[in-house]
Amino acid sequence: MKMAVHGIDLGTTYSCIASIDQVGRAEVHRNQEGSDTTPSVVFFETWDNVIVGQTAKDSAAVYPDDVVSLVKRDMGHGTTRTLHGRDYTPEEISAFILRKLVEDVKVTEGAEVCDVVVTVPAYFGAAERDATRKAGRIAGLNVIDIVSEPIAAAITYGVLNPSQDCRILVYDLGGGTFDTTVITLRGGDIEVVCTDGDHELGGTDWDSELVEFLAERFRQEHPEVSDPLDNKQTEQDLRRLAEDLKKTLSSRMKHAVRVMHEGRVTSVEMSRAEFESVTRHLLDRTIAITRRTLETARSRGVTEFDHLVLVGGSSKMPAVAAALEQEFAIVPQLRDPDLAVAKGAALYAFEETYRRLLSSGKREQAEEMALGAGLSATQQMEIEKRTIKTVASRAFGIVTTDKRTRREYVTHLVHANDPLPADVTQTFYTLDDDQRRVAVEVMEQAGSAESDRLDDNNEIGKGDLSIPPNKRAGFPLEVTFTLDPSGLLHVTARENETGERLDLDIQIGGMSEEEVLMSRTSLSAVQVS
Template identity: 70%
Template sequence: MAVYGIDLGTTYSCIASIDDVGRPAVLRNLEGTDTTPSVVFFESEDNVVVGQTAKDTAVLEPENVVSLVKRDMGREVARDIQGIEYTPEELSAFILLKLVTDARTQSGEDARDVVVTVPAYFGAAERDATRKAGRIAGLNVIDIVSEPIAAAITYGVLNPEQDRTILVYDLGGGTFDTTVITLRGGHIEVICTDGDHELGGADWDARLVEYLAERFRAEHPDAGDPLDDRQSEQQLRRDAEDAKKSLTNRTAHTVRVMHDGRSATVEITRERLEELTRDLLDRTIEITGRTLETAKEKGVDEFDDLVLVGGSTKMPVVAARLSTELGLNPRLQDPDLAVAKGAALYAFEETYRRLLAAGEDDRAEEMAGRAGLSADQKAQIAGRRIRTVASHAFGIVVVDRDSGAEHVAHLVHANDELPAAHTEDFYTVHDEQTSADVRVMEQAGSVESAELVDNSEIATGQIRIPAGKQAGWPIGVTFELDASGLLNVAAVEKETGERLELKVDVGGMSEEEVERSRTALSRVKVS
């Protein structure tokens, strides 16, 4: 049985599987490239194009092209395309469909069972949205795994005999994570993680876009602003990305800005790019420093390797700054493909372990045989442990009985080991109270805070209280955060046993809406 790992990226995505010698291999798309732009073009309601063609079309038909979808995951937003509103889950489903369809064509095997990666700093809502995107695409999502863990799995396979403590610095197209991971005897343990899922290479591009537009306006003050024209803006974004990539290997790059019948030739140096984006890199250094402090509090203060993952780490200034700031020698770890390869390894290993646990030894042996695994490799996979931590704190809104002020009481804290479960009693505020609201909150800022404004509401429900109860009547609340970072919440009224179960639904999509979207999207041709 074939299983796949998918790196569902903000700007580029990738799919991989295990080859016949047990190594992870990326499956190229039908255009012949390892990575596929995470861009969706709606040629019509029934025909959707994903990838490089969609990206190229953004210049001509920007109103019909969607990009940077990943930044909307977990939010109640929709994009209106040709009079139809699409949720982030549905748009991500189109990208997933492109990847698995091309993989099926290339390998000749069904591509249905997948592991999808997410940034370590994604919360419960974003992870749930990613799982739903897979379901809408008709996939069986075996698990959701954090990108640094996937990268660490790849690293561990390439360095099988070494026990190491590594700092993974993952700067992708739209998100940034930094994670401390230990590899011991083949086992993987996440010590702590931090990040910002609205910081990535797209922000470097945006700075270049502003700079190019500014230089054009300075040369042609009587012409219109190219950023006010969608086609000119899209061309600038394409030129900016090309310039950034060129400056990885060159020290200067020239862009010809065209708008309103005018043109301006702008030379961009690597030094100028670094000046324009210094504060963005500073933010990643600050977050990395915060991660190191947290690791130190947990007893980890020495590192064997600083592993760079994500296409944006190719910028020379990244390695230079990290080396200077941290005193570690950064290693580029297959930055574009490591995450998909690690996800494929995880998908294979997790499926193998589940088959063994279910008593399906013959199917497990068939998988191992097809991958050419030795007895030692099979034993290592069967016994491998992967431990991770919560990326955010989670809690509920409580009311102070005396002042009536609301604050958040956290039951799970950032960097708690997963799976995590915590039960705590909370109490009614008023006499004769007939119900209690259960408002589930997730840390929204970079640090844990009890203030409502520093948290996001991700689920809500109400539980009944028996009649005639005085203030202070107890309600038991349990938070369970699984190893994938998906959250379940239960509240129990102890006299009647009434139970409120809350599963985090995001993007306004209920389970019924997910199924409707799956049926509707199955009629759309995706290429």
């Protein structure tokens, strides 16, 4: 049985998986239900039987307490969901989605999935990226790399236009996250200039506005019954109606739905203009972030753009293209928005595996892999020399204390949009005589702008570093932040005076390595379908 590398778009609302076919093209694998994409919804029917996808989504109306959706928004936050008496982390729930994608490839095509690249929003921080990697490991996969969704989309675009040097603005509006990224393509090389976004803004927020709109119309017509949003089953029905209404209004000018609750029925007709008016504030938020991204790009020498590429299923709403063209005077291009990210991840996975084989001296194996994909010698040379450069999505630092005022603040070592990989070392000093320990608290920028206030940053890891005895205040400590091209962070704190090197590896994210291994073992007994 032939092994292949795969790219996975692990989306907030829909996910899909792709690989390279025998003629070098990225191909999305359909699930057992015959669809290119699988809803990222998990139904815990029993403790040992989990259902993922459309059936799980349909079950939400009947079993709302046993269905989990939008888990991507919880990645890296350390939250848990209790189902059938067991607490599940976001990594574990995401692992079930990954297992469904992998199992479908095995059943429908007889192909084993082992080595994968998983995509994340460009604005995901270190904790979210680390959690995504761990989800893959819990699912039994070898995660080669984590790659940002706009980069994956740009790879797909670059393959379609291999000889074209250009500057691209990627507008990625998915089901639960939004990113906007400026990318340059030069001689096949891909370079991220800057990125910005909001990982709690996406198509599901448009749905929520429609849910409230439909519920309010029902309340006005039937004030004598309870609020439909107080009933979990009715709320799930409204969410299904809202999503269908949103999608229908992308192709029709008006549409009607029926809201049912406690034996009452309200027929609600909505026009596209009404829909766009109700949700305009959400679209305006994406425009503001895009405008901010362009300002950063201009400060880095990119003042004009050749293409504005729309990615993500929610970017298909007509109002999106219209608003972007009016605001930025660029005609947006909607190219395979649902599948472009998974295809780009597959291309990246293939190329990265090929380059790693070459770098490890396995040229024969690399060439066999390339020939299996129908690549010519010229194409192989292009892959070998291609580079991908990206930037930090946010600022990262540690908590420090002012010696005089004892005010705590954040000192950032890595800043948003710094080129990656980044390797920064800074010296800090103890505050007191005979201080025996230092708490190293790793912080990540939380808001849209860098700030040294603790409230404007999130703690993503911490640990203690021991100090030798009898040291005066001002004893030096070195802290090193290493942020790799995938956006994964490694932090080391050390003191060197005694000749003994003390390293402190900060655990980023919610799950430890031991917990990941335990979850992989315990959840392997759970049936996923």
